[in-house]
Every structure is written in C-alpha cells, then in structure tokens.
Amino acid sequence: MRLLSPGSGPRVDLGVVLLEADARLGGRTFTVSGEGENTKKLSFDIGGQWIGKKQTRIYELVKQLDIKTIPQFHQGKKVFQSNTSVSTYSGTIPKINIFKILDFELNLRYYMDSLAAKINSLRGWSSKKSGLDSKSVESILYDKTYSDCGGLLDVFVRAVWGTEPKHLGLLFSLFYIHSAGGVYPLAETEGGAQEAKLEGGTQQISQKCAEKFISKGGNIKLNQLVVKITKEKDGTYLLMCRDPTNSDAPFTLYRSKYVILAIPPTQYKSIQFEPCLPLEKQLLAEKAFMGSYLKMILLFKKPFWREKGYSGEITCALDESSFPEFPITMGFDSSQENAKSWGLVVFLAGTSGLYWTQKSTPERHAAVLKHLRHLFKDCEVDEPIEIIEKNWNVHPFTKGCPVNCIPTGAMKLFECAAAPVGNIHFASTETAKEWHGYMSGAVEAGERTAFEVLHKIDSKFPLPVQHQPTQNHSLVSLQNILILIILAIALLAWWFLN
Structure with missing residues (x-):
C-alpha cells in the first residue's frame, strides 16, 4: 500500500x-482501567469478555500470545427472574413450571438443535422451498410449543444476539447455533461460550498481534x-x-x-x-441490523452474593413491558480475586438496551441497582464503590453489539x-x-x-477449506425419540428431587 x-x-x-x-485497536473488545484508587491499576472488559475451550481458534491464539485464562466463577446458586417472580437454581435449566421446561427442551431447544446440526451450508436452505427463511424465531413458539416456555427463548435471544425473537430470522439463528455446536454451548458457562476470562483483558489480543505485525514491517494508522x-x-x-x-x-x-x-x-x-x-x-x-447491548460493571466493597452462596449468574426472562422497572437481562460475577476486587457485570440487551439508552446515566445506574436488590433480597446490597459502563448502542463505529443480526x-x-x-x-x-x-x-x-x-x-498458498453441505435433512429417528424419552424422565426426576 x-x-x-x-x-x-x-x-x-x-x-x-x-x-x-x-x-485504539480492538474493535468490539475494549479493556479499560478503573477510576478509583484501588481500581485504576486493574483491567475491566467493557466489550467482548469471554472465550471457551470449544472456540479452538481464539484459544490457540491466546496460547500463542502467552495470555493467561481465568475460569469464570460460577459456583453457587443462580438467580432466575420470570417477570416479578424470583427463584434460584443450579445447573443449566431454571426451576420453573416442569411442563414449560419440557416444552422448551423437547419442542423448542431440541427442534432448533436438530435443524441447526444439519445446516453445514446455507445453499438450498435459504430458498423458498425450505420455508425457514420466511419465519422469525418468535414464530416457533406458536408453531412448535404449547406455552411461552417460561420466557427462556426471549432471554436466550436477547443474551446471544441483543435483539428480540420477533426481529430475528429463524434460519439465521439456526446457522448461528450450528456454528457454535448447539444451543447450550452458546448459553453455558462451563464448557460454553462464557467459560473463561483473560488476565489483563481481551483487548490485549489485538495489541499483542499489532506488536508482532509491526515487528514484521507492518504499519498501523x-x-x-x-x-x-x-x-x-x-x-x-x-x-x-x-x-x-x-x-x-x-x-x-x-x-x-x-x-x-x-x-x-x-x-x-x-x-x-x-x-x-x-x-x-x-x-x-x-x-442486517446490529444487536443492542449496554454493559455495566458494578464494583462493591464485598462480594455480598458469594457470602450468601450465589454464583452471581443472573437470568431475567421478562416481558418487554417490564424493562422500565427491571432493566437487567443477564449478569455474571466479574470479581478479580487476586486484587480483592468484587464486582458484578450486567447486560441490558435487546429492547431493554434500547429503552435505557434514552435515559441518563444516573437513571440507568439507579435502576440497575434497584433491580439487583430485587434479585438478591436476602443480601445486603450496598451502594457500589464504582460503576463502569459502556453503551455500545451509541458507539460510532459499531452502533450496537454484539453482532449483526x-x-x-x-x-x-x-x-x-x-x-x-x-x-x-x-x-x-x-x-x-x-x-x-x-x-x-x-x-x-x-x-x-x-x-x-x-x-x-502466489497460488502455492492454498485457499481455506469450505464447509460441505450435508446430505441428510431428516429430523426423526428411533435414536432421537429414545433420547427425548430419557431426557423427559431425567427432567421429571430432577424436578421432584429438587
């Protein structure tokens, strides 16, 4: 050039x-320092934050760059809110109405995973013949389920894409799920996309790559x-x-x-x-449109949630009408134990993110803190010592986050x-x-x-290998039916034992 x-x-x-x-370099990864006396030497990710072992390309790059990974803390009770009802659970599925869980698992999650597993290539699937591209994700609630599935589909879509099921194309969601290997790898902490953080933050990936790039004669402007x-x-x-x-x-x-x-x-x-x-x-x-994400890290003097046996994981499956009162979509523990820094990171995603973008910073902070006190009623939730916020919806070069939908x-x-x-x-x-x-x-x-x-x-350099289309689009097999029966029995047993 x-x-x-x-x-x-x-x-x-x-x-x-x-x-x-x-x-700066980094794009949708952005690592900042705190403003307080005890936090100005610490690193906080206000953009992309987690990687998982199944994400082999980024894991290998992090290893090459000699960046240390830190397991995401997830020990303890998780908090689930369905409108005004708040409960706790462990494992993957919130403890809601057993029939709604079965409806979600057997009629929705299994349906999406089964179809997604077969979309190795979009060729043919995006044609009118398949019919999938004419449907939204919301449509499968009416076509495949008998309930609202406890709002689990709503919060899943908001958390992963930053939008609402009615706005997201079904075929795109299936392609996306296929790219990750299933619904649960997208949603889970252990073994999933939120498995580990990076010591020093994720923006250093770009910074260290830039150092190597410059050392080889490259230029950055x-x-x-x-x-x-x-x-x-x-x-x-x-x-x-x-x-x-x-x-x-x-x-x-x-x-x-x-x-x-x-x-x-x-x-x-x-x-x-x-x-x-x-x-x-x-x-x-x-x-295409960008999802809506507003990310907020709240730092506290002590980990009040851990003291009461909570993991810090929050899932809020709410109606859109609830967002003025309950802004949080999801949350995680964001503590840095070695530095005795205790924090929770929360996301205001989809319609909630768009709604609260229109409000002032003090209004957002007050609403999030009030919501946290509603979720952790048995804890003494003090005023945070510092709040670090990034509103990606107003970022000039992305105009949203985390991904194009x-x-x-x-x-x-x-x-x-x-x-x-x-x-x-x-x-x-x-x-x-x-x-x-x-x-x-x-x-x-x-x-x-x-x-x-x-x-x-130079043609001696090979072109990257492309995915080959699958030949088998069948959804029903004896093996799959047996798996569903076993899963239903296991869920019923889990429900009654807990």
Missing part, C-alpha cells in the same frame, strides 16, 4: 497497512476512517480516509492492490464504493457475506462459519481473507 500526499508531495510505500477508524474506495483503471484501489476526531483535517489517500474490510455488513453503508458493491452486498447492508427473508443475501468483490475481501466475525459472532469467528475470518489474498499473490 502507498500513502499518497496531496498535490505533488512524496509517495511513500508502506507495505501492509492497517487502517483503524478508532483511536489510527483515526483513519475509510469513507471512499475507488477502483482505478490499473486495478488498484484508492482509499480516501478522514480523521473522525478532527473535522478540519485534510483527507488522506492510500493506494493498494488488495483491500480487506474487517467491518460488519451494516457498516458497508458508511463507505462510498466506486464502482458500487454488487446488489446483494448492498441489500445485505440494508437488511439477519431478519426474516434475508438469508439468501447473507450467503454473499464472505464473497470477495474483485480484490476487496470481507472479514469480520459476521463472515465466519464457526463461532460466528464471537472472537473465535473473527480469527477465522482473518485467516480466511489472509489466505485468499496470499493465494492471489
């Missing part, structure tokens, strides 16, 4: 360059927001950038033979392409997400096939696009 100076100034050959719109990409007659690309922190600064021009865009599809609209992107890419950018009727467009356009290649976790939407998916996308470019430069 070359840096082009305005007018007749010098042209500098920069080799491989990373252009970052923000003033911060505050370089790409606003226009023009394909020249010689096949190279002219990138026009501006500094988002300085409206008076002149545009900076770069020329490159290859371009990799590591941004979610919703952000394609912020760049003017000449010639235009193919219609499918444009429509994908219009149809696809509504009904748009999965045919989604098939083109990872497809190159000329020598423009598309990364970001939204183009991954495994652990789509997670840090591990981002690593996969980076590896794929790197090999795509290397293969064009």
Whole structure:
C-alpha cells in the first residue's frame, strides 16, 4: 500500500497497512482501567469478555500470545427472574413450571438443535422451498410449543444476539447455533461460550498481534476512517480516509492492490464504493441490523452474593413491558480475586438496551441497582464503590453489539457475506462459519481473507477449506425419540428431587 500526499508531495510505500477508524485497536473488545484508587491499576472488559475451550481458534491464539485464562466463577446458586417472580437454581435449566421446561427442551431447544446440526451450508436452505427463511424465531413458539416456555427463548435471544425473537430470522439463528455446536454451548458457562476470562483483558489480543505485525514491517494508522474506495483503471484501489476526531483535517489517500474490510455488513453503508458493491452486498447492508447491548460493571466493597452462596449468574426472562422497572437481562460475577476486587457485570440487551439508552446515566445506574436488590433480597446490597459502563448502542463505529443480526427473508443475501468483490475481501466475525459472532469467528475470518489474498499473490498458498453441505435433512429417528424419552424422565426426576 502507498500513502499518497496531496498535490505533488512524496509517495511513500508502506507495505501492509492497517487502517483503524478508532483511536485504539480492538474493535468490539475494549479493556479499560478503573477510576478509583484501588481500581485504576486493574483491567475491566467493557466489550467482548469471554472465550471457551470449544472456540479452538481464539484459544490457540491466546496460547500463542502467552495470555493467561481465568475460569469464570460460577459456583453457587443462580438467580432466575420470570417477570416479578424470583427463584434460584443450579445447573443449566431454571426451576420453573416442569411442563414449560419440557416444552422448551423437547419442542423448542431440541427442534432448533436438530435443524441447526444439519445446516453445514446455507445453499438450498435459504430458498423458498425450505420455508425457514420466511419465519422469525418468535414464530416457533406458536408453531412448535404449547406455552411461552417460561420466557427462556426471549432471554436466550436477547443474551446471544441483543435483539428480540420477533426481529430475528429463524434460519439465521439456526446457522448461528450450528456454528457454535448447539444451543447450550452458546448459553453455558462451563464448557460454553462464557467459560473463561483473560488476565489483563481481551483487548490485549489485538495489541499483542499489532506488536508482532509491526515487528514484521507492518504499519498501523489510527483515526483513519475509510469513507471512499475507488477502483482505478490499473486495478488498484484508492482509499480516501478522514480523521473522525478532527473535522478540519485534510483527507488522506492510500493506494493498494488488495483491500480487506474487517467491518460488519451494516457498516458497508458508511463507505462510498466506486464502482458500487454488487446488489446483494448492498441489500445485505440494508437488511442486517446490529444487536443492542449496554454493559455495566458494578464494583462493591464485598462480594455480598458469594457470602450468601450465589454464583452471581443472573437470568431475567421478562416481558418487554417490564424493562422500565427491571432493566437487567443477564449478569455474571466479574470479581478479580487476586486484587480483592468484587464486582458484578450486567447486560441490558435487546429492547431493554434500547429503552435505557434514552435515559441518563444516573437513571440507568439507579435502576440497575434497584433491580439487583430485587434479585438478591436476602443480601445486603450496598451502594457500589464504582460503576463502569459502556453503551455500545451509541458507539460510532459499531452502533450496537454484539453482532449483526439477519431478519426474516434475508438469508439468501447473507450467503454473499464472505464473497470477495474483485480484490476487496470481507472479514469480520459476521463472515465466519464457526463461532460466528464471537472472537473465535473473527480469527477465522482473518485467516480466511489472509489466505485468499496470499493465494492471489502466489497460488502455492492454498485457499481455506469450505464447509460441505450435508446430505441428510431428516429430523426423526428411533435414536432421537429414545433420547427425548430419557431426557423427559431425567427432567421429571430432577424436578421432584429438587
């Protein structure tokens, strides 16, 4: 890549360059320090926070970078709220009405896992023939279940995608579940996506990779927001950038033979392409939407929840009408035991996140603290010594979190997400096939696009292996029926014994 100076100034050959719109590296991973005397030397993740052992790509990268993993604390009772009713449980499933549990497990979770397991490729599934792309996730509550399943589907969708079941396309959710290996790997702590934290925070992954990149001759330019990409007659690309922190600064021009865009599809609209992107890419950018996440870390003098035998895990399966009174969607223990720092991290997701984005910071903090006192009624919940908050809904370069979502009727467009356009290649976790939407998916996308470019430069570099479509779409088998019967008996036994 070359840096082009305005007018007749010098042209500098920069080799491989990373252009970052923000003033920092990391994207949706963001690690900050506290503001208090005892917290300013500690690291707090206000973006992506957890990894799991099943996320092999990110786990291997963390190992290579010599970053220590810390198991997520999950010992003790979990808290579950269904509207105004609060209960405790252990294990995976909250202790709600047994028939609603069976309804969720046998008619909803099993249905989604069974279908998701067969979606190795979207080819054919996104056609009208399958019928799945015309349905929302909410529709399966009416088509497949006999109850509201205790609100478990609502809170699952809010926690994983940051949206509501009525807005999320069913086929997209099945693809997403397939990419993680099932519903429970997405929802669980032990053995799931929330299994471990990183000592020092997750943003250091990008920072340490950047150090290696620079040591190999790479260049990094911060505050370089790409606003226009023009394909020249010689096949190279002219990138026009501006500094988002300085409206008076002149545009900076770069020329490159290859371009990799590591941004979610919703952000394609912020760049003017000449010639235009193919219609499918444009429509994908219009149809996709970012989930809504507001993350808050509350630090306390003592771990009041642990003292009463709680793990700190919170799940709130609430009606949308409840959010003005009960803002929390989910929560976890975020303590740093070695530093004697005790905290809870909570998320305001989906409609709750959008609702509370419109309120002031003091109003949000007061509402969350009031909700915590409702959830931990047998605990003495003191005023927090510090609250660290990140409202991703107003972040200028993502406009939401954690991931782009696809509504009904748009999965045919989604098939083109990872497809190159000329020598423009598309990364970001939204183009991954495994652990789509997670840090591990981002690593996969980076590896794929790197090999795509290397293969064009020298064909001895192999293209990444693509997933092959499955041939068996059957949902019913004797083995599956037996599994369901055993599961039903086990759930009934668990219910009566507890």
